[in-house]
Amino acid sequence: MNLVSCSVVENREVTPGNFLLTLKVPRAFSRPEPGQFVHLRVSPEVEPLLRRPYSLEGFVESGGIRAVRIYYSVVGRGSRSLATQPKGRKLDLIGPLGIGFSPHPRRTPILVAGGRGVAPLLFLGRKLRAKRRPYVFLFGARSARELYGVREVRGGRLHLATDDGSVGFHGSVLTLLQREWESGGHTPLTAEIFTCGPHGLLHEVAEFARTHGIRCQASLEGPMACAVGACRGCPVPLRSGVSGNGGRYPAMCVEGPVMDATIVDWERLP
Amino acid sequence: MTPSLEVRIGSLRLRNPVLVASGIIGYGVEYDRLVDLGALGGIVTKTVTRRARAGNPPPRVVETPSGMLNSIGIENPGLEGFLEVKVPILSQLPCAVIVSVEGEDVREFCELVEGVSGSGVAHAIEVNISCPNVGPHGLRYSTDADMAREVMTAIRPLTTLPLIAKLTPNVTRIAEIAAACESCGADAVSLVNTFVGMAVDSVSRKPILGTVLGGLSGPAIKPLALAKVWEVVQAVDIPVIGMGGITHPRDALEFILVGSTAVQVGTALFANPALPEGCVEEIETYLRRAGVPSVTDLIGALEVPPERGLIRAGRASAPRQRKGIAS
Numbered sequence: 001m002n003l004v005s006c007s008v009v010e011n012r013e014v015t016p017g018n019f020l021l022t023l024k025v026p027r028a029f030s031r032p033e034p035g036q037f038v039h040l041r042v043s044p045e046v047e048p049l050l051r052r053p054y055s056l057e058g059f060v061e062s063g064g065i066r067a068v069r070i071y072y073s074v075v076g077r078g079s080r081s082l083a084t085q086p087k088g089r090k091l092d093l094i095g096p097l098g099i100g101f102s103p104h105p106r107r108t109p110i111l112v113a114g115g116r117g118v119a120p121l122l123f124l125g126r127k128l129r130a131k132r133r134p135y136v137f138l139f140g141a142r143s144a145r146e147l148y149g150v151r152e153v154r155g156g157r158l159h160l161a162t163d164d165g166s167v168g169f170h171g172s173v174l175t176l177l178q179r180e181w182e183s184g185g186h187t188p189l190t191a192e193i194f195t196c197g198p199h200g201l202l203h204e205v206a207e208f209a210r211t212h213g214i215r216c217q218a219s220l221e222g223p224m225a226c227a228v229g230a231c232r233g234c235p236v237p238l239r240s241g242v243s244g245n246g247g248r249y250p251a252m253c254v255e256g257p258v259m260d261a262t263i264v265d266w267e268r269l270p
Numbered sequence: 271m272t273p274s275l276e277v278r279i280g281s282l283r284l285r286n287p288v289l290v291a292s293g294i295i296g297y298g299v300e301y302d303r304l305v306d307l308g309a310l311g312g313i314v315t316k317t318v319t320r321r322a323r324a325g326n327p328p329p330r331v332v333e334t335p336s337g338m339l340n341s342i343g344i345e346n347p348g349l350e351g352f353l354e355v356k357v358p359i360l361s362q363l364p365c366a367v368i369v370s371v372e373g374e375d376v377r378e379f380c381e382l383v384e385g386v387s388g389s390g391v392a393h394a395i396e397v398n399i400s401c402p403n404v405g406p407h408g409l410r411y412s413t414d415a416d417m418a419r420e421v422m423t424a425i426r427p428l429t430t431l432p433l434i435a436k437l438t439p440n441v442t443r444i445a446e447i448a449a450a451c452e453s454c455g456a457d458a459v460s461l462v463n464t465f466v467g468m469a470v471d472s473v474s475r476k477p478i479l480g481t482v483l484g485g486l487s488g489p490a491i492k493p494l495a496l497a498k499v500w501e502v503v504q505a506v507d508i509p510v511i512g513m514g515g516i517t518h519p520r521d522a523l524e525f526i527l528v529g530s531t532a533v534q535v536g537t538a539l540f541a542n543p544a545l546p547e548g549c550v551e552e553i554e555t556y557l558r559r560a561g562v563p564s565v566t567d568l569i570g571a572l573e574v575p576p577e578r579g580l581i582r583a584g585r586a587s588a589p590r591q592r593k594g595i596a597s
Contacts, residue, residue: 003304003543041541046517049488050333051541077333094304094543225331225338225540228304230296232316232345233331247324249345270329 001097001228004029008089009067011082015148018116019083020057021070023091029066032059034124035100035219035258038068038093039227042082051094052078053224055196055257057119057149058126068095071119071148097227098257101217103128107192108184109135111156112177112205114197115146120219120258121196122149129155136180140173140201173197174204181212188213195219195261203266210262218261220252222270229254237268273557274564275550277311277531279509280432280457282394284311284366284532287565288522288549291513291534292317292370292396292436293342297356298363304543309550311532312366315356317398318386319371320378322348327480332469337490337515338537339467341481344372349385360391367391368434372398376424387429395431397421397456400438400463412438412463415450426455434511437461439498445505452506460511460534461502462495487537489517496528503529503570519545519552526553529570 006029009022023040032038039051058069074083085091101124103109109128111121118139128135135156141147144167147160159176160168169176177193180186195205196219209216225233235249236256242263250256275286292314295301307313325345332339347355360367369392373379379397386392399411399418411417412435422435435451437444439462448459464485469478477483495514503510512530516522517538525533535546542548553565562568 001303046489046541047336048333049336049338049537049541223329223331223333225340225537226294226296226300227540228296228300230300230316231293231331231340231540232325232342233340235325235328235330235345237328249324249328268327 001095002028002030003092003094005090005092006068008085008087008091010087011085013083014071015146018071018073018146018148020148021072021082022060022067023070023093024065024067025093027066029068030096031061032056032068032096033100034127035120035217036096036098037227037257038070038095039097039224040070040082040093041091042078043085044090048078048081050078050225051227052082053097053227053253053257055120055219055221056096056123058123071116073116094227098253099255099259101194101219101258103133103194104192104215107190107215108186109133110177110180110186110191110193111135111137112173112193112195112197113137113139114173114195114201115141116148117195117197117201117219118149119196121194122152124194125153125156136184138173138176138180140176140197172201172204174201174208177205177208181208181214188215192216193261199266199269202261206261206264206266216261217258218264220257220259220264220269222252224253227253237265238263239265271563273554273562274566275554275557276564277509277566277569279394279434279511279532281430282366282432286311286550287526287530287532287553288546289314289368289511289532289534290539290546291536292398294536294539297359298365298367299359301543305539306547308364309547310365312368312393313363314368314370314396314534315360316346317344317370317372318346318349318352318382319344320349320373320381322346322351329478329480332478332484334467334469334486334488335490337486337488339469339479339484339486340464341479341484343481349382353385353389357389357391366393368394368396370396370398370436373421376421379421379425380428383425383428383433387431392431394434394457395429396434396436396460397425398436398463400436412436412447413441415446418447419450419454422451422454422456432457434458434460436463437502438463439494439514440466444498445501448502448506448510452508456508458509458511458531459502459506460513462491462498462514465491465494487515489515489538491515492517492521496524499525499530500528516545516549519548522549523553523556523568526565526568527570527572529572531566531569
């Protein structure tokens, strides 16, 4: 982890309200793992005051150039400001930060993405493909227009779901997961789940995994101030009775953002 | 000639007046790749309480216009955990270590001061009698001069380390509390802690913070903080450590000119880890340009027309200077 300067290579709207940002980073930025994030200064101005945490959609290395990619939605002051940063703009970021996904070497990964939560799973999918590992990619969004990155999914079996039925299954990606589990011949010893998306979806996926005894890692999202474990501003509530809980709150920034979804108390996570 | 940046807080000699505030930098090690601790005067640790605290339910932080509201709730491993796990880390730091402590009652304050003092790792103790997020007792010790006196009187005989009383701005007359701490043996006062604040989500009709109320910090509070420091500087003879919204290096100079012997950088460090170092450089450059040999000559060097100074201040004397020099 380092504080490095970076510059905007590309920052464009790729799906309605969602941008793909490519930032050139120096060599001092070490190679990130899928699921890790960066703490980005979204503007050269003092406002917004705090950095914003973004998980990575990808990491590109070619011809001595290194770049990180971030897929973000315009939802508040920070992302609105970020969306206005033009090509060439100098920013800085701290990273790579946090704990990423850790696939078991002999289990089939089932990736479950909701909306813009697809970002770190695309990164994971690419890494699995590079290792020639087969995987299942289940991707749900509100409509076909929001299905960013589906052509990126190679080497994996892709199933889509949309709330409006504009493409793929008409309904929730959770149903795709239930069907995949029933028809795919998976067991908790042969498959595991990696998920990212709205916390409501993650809660449902976590419940499914817990009741079936499946290992399930989720990438969480939330406000952070320091992002290095110092300020304790990003607590993750754990379910009561979980071993190692002891009433404590792990910090999302250093004990996450990827965590065991089955121990998180989703009711108390904003 | 290189100007001197050294200041003193009681018997503690700081190589420069720039500190990082409590709750910002953890125990130093969290930021060791981002902040050059060796360039700082020192750090103030996350507050240690008698027993471990899990902290408050989320959300704990929210950004507000030019500021940040927090309600962390002093998540910390407690005195035993501090002594076992944090002291070995702190003992490696290349700067002064000021340990922040907070008790729920006088007895806990005493146990904390004895424990921290005995650890040998602290260069000074900041007595946090002003956290807004740990009710019901948290704020009482620094909103009531008698209670502040009670704590300071009890802990003073227990250590030879400099004791710094950290004050809340959420009072009508902060100078009275500062004077009470001084009269009971505080070597310095530090201010301000955060201002009580609140943020609301009109869509969900809910408060944004899990605890409804939190503490406001960041550039939004700098003018308020400067005014509180100004008020206190004129009421006490012990050094004042100023903080509240330092975001640009020149902000540190403003606090010093108003009468702070040292300053603490807080919230803005999250965005700019190089800020404390920037403050040190700014002070040095300023002294060099002005031909001033020592930063202690700047303390309280604000030029105020006498009649203006009287309007606000409780005491008629001009701001004292050279407070940072040991007698």
